[in-house]
Amino acid sequence: MAYNILVINPGSTSDDIGYYRGDKPVFEVTVRYSLTDLEPYEGKNVTEQLPLRRKLILDYLLDHKVPLKEIDAVIGRGGFIRAMEGGVYAVNDQMVSDLETGRYGGIHPSNLGGILAKEIAQYAGCPSFIANPVVIDELQPVARYSGMPENPRISIFHALSQKRVARLIAEKMGTHYEKVNCIVCHGGGGITVGAHRQGKVVDVNNGYEGDGPMTPQRSGGTPNAGLVQMCFSGKYTLRDIRLKLRGKGGLVAYTGTSDVKDLEEFIRTGEKRPGSLIHCTREEAKLAEDAMIYQISKYIGSMAVVLEGKVDFIALTGGLMHSKIIPQEISRYVGWIAPMYVFPGSEEKDALRDAARRALDNPKIVKQYS
Numbered sequence: 330m331a332y333n334i335l336v337i338n339p340g341s342t343s344d345d346i347g348y349y350r351g352d353k354p355v356f357e358v359t360v361r362y363s364l365t366d367l368e369p370y371e372g373k374n375v376t377e378q379l380p381l382r383r384k385l386i387l388d389y390l391l392d393h394k395v396p397l398k399e400i401d402a403v404i405g406r407g408g409f410i411r412a413m414e415g416g417v418y419a420v421n422d423q424m425v426s427d428l429e430t431g432r433y434g435g436i437h438p439s440n441l442g443g444i445l446a447k448e449i450a451q452y453a454g455c456p457s458f459i460a461n462p463v464v465i466d467e468l469q470p471v472a473r474y475s476g477m478p479e480n481p482r483i484s485i486f487h488a489l490s491q492k493r494v495a496r497l498i499a500e501k502m503g504t505h506y507e508k509v510n511c512i513v514c515h516g517g518g519g520i521t522v523g524a525h526r527q528g529k530v531v532d533v534n535n536g537y538e539g540d541g542p543m544t545p546q547r548s549g550g551t552p553n554a555g556l557v558q559m560c561f562s563g564k565y566t567l568r569d570i571r572l573k574l575r576g577k578g579g580l581v582a583y584t585g586t587s588d589v590k591d592l593e594e595f596i597r598t599g600e601k602r603p604g605s606l607i608h609c610t611r612e613e614a615k616l617a618e619d620a621m622i623y624q625i626s627k628y629i630g631s632m633a634v635v636l637e638g639k640v641d642f643i644a645l646t647g648g649l650m651h652s653k654i655i656p657q658e659i660s661r662y663v664g665w666i667a668p669m670y671v672f673p674g675s676e677e678k679d680a681l682r683d684a685a686r687r688a689l690d691n692p693k694i695v696k697q698y699s
């Protein structure tokens with residue numbers, strides 16, 4: 330059956346939204362937010378951003394003359410809720426409360442996906458869902474060890490994107506996601522690299538405030554001793570340190586910007602566009618980007634070890650893979666491990682739309698959150 334489905338995918342630096350009548354997209358947009366747009370929300374609960382992100386969606390629906398009452402389902406990207414297995418979940422009050430309070434350790438914009446889906450579905454009088462939220466946990470036992478029992482490694486990653494892309498490639502290869510071993514890197518505001526063994530993500534970095542490569546706006550893993558010293562130096566508040574981990578760490582700390590397109594234009598031409606936030610030289614900008622690529626590649630290499638060298642393919646996805654430099658350079662480092670496929674941007678909207686269709690077709694697959 331042809332359903333009318335609204336898809337809401339909030340990211341740390343963008344909102345991806347789409348409305349579909351059957352297979353036909355009525356609109357599909359990615360709205361990017363600059364550092365300046367998001368500055369007023371720094372260090373605050375992500376729910377402060379609800380009015381900004383809600384207005385964007387309602388304006389698009391209005392501009393495209395979509396009557397709310399025709400919507401059959403609203404589906405959002407799921408954020409920080411209790412760690413769970415993959416699948417489609419109905420958004421209920423318990424989930425909204427967990428997303429709003431960040432009780433499960435995170436106040437990432439993806440939390441807004443479920444909250445906005447429920448709100449808009451209530452106006453429309455239809456069901457709301459989330460699918461494959463960032464907290465899916467399929468880590469193998471050895472991957473949980475950090476060396477500090479009180480501080481285990483945990484699974485927080487671009488589950489929806491990584492699984493979608495891996496599934497698409499496996500199908501193109503004439504096989505199934507559940508039958509392949511692969512490494513998937515999603516590069517956006519956060520960067521995660523997962524080892525997928527026959528349909529399970531058995532190891533992955535925690536791309537929120539955990540470990541892994543530095544990103545356009547996150548530090549990734551840092552040297553322990555230096556970080557502990559900074560924390561107890563009296564120079565920084567808890568908020569300052571958290572902002573260094575997420576929001577103001579990584580490329581933006583070295584160069585002044587997390588806009589990699591802008592940064593690459595500067596590296597290429599030596600010219601800063603009017604209003605650019607870049608505060609470094611061209612050489613420093615290039616070295617910082619090279620370092621991020623080097624760290625991503627090292628992480629991909631380590632996941633090949635997790636899979637004991639049995640890697641059917643490597644996949645790169647996310648906004649960063651639009652770059653003319655990043656996928657090419659990663660391929661230079663790790664292309665020898667396995668064939669590499671690049672899916673620039675996000676497959677997440679399609680993944681969400683298809684999940685909502687499956688849920689409407691077969692309500693039995695919809696899981697209940699508690």
Ligand SMILES: Nc1ncnc2c1ncn2[C@@H]1O[C@H](COP(=O)(O)OP(=O)(O)O)[C@@H](O)[C@H]1O
Nearest residue numbers: 340341342343517518588589590648649651652
């Ligand atoms: N054409 C491009 N070239 C290089 N980097 C790009 C390009 N387009 C987007 N990016 C970068 O991708 C990152 C955002 O990726 P995205 O997946 O949209 O992030 P998120 O979903 O985390 O908000 C930003 O650093 C942005 O500058």
Ligand SMILES: CCCC(=O)OP(=O)(O)O
Nearest residue numbers: 340341486517518519536
């Ligand atoms: C790793 C959690 C999800 C995440 O970081 O998403 P963004 O890259 O969109 O911030």
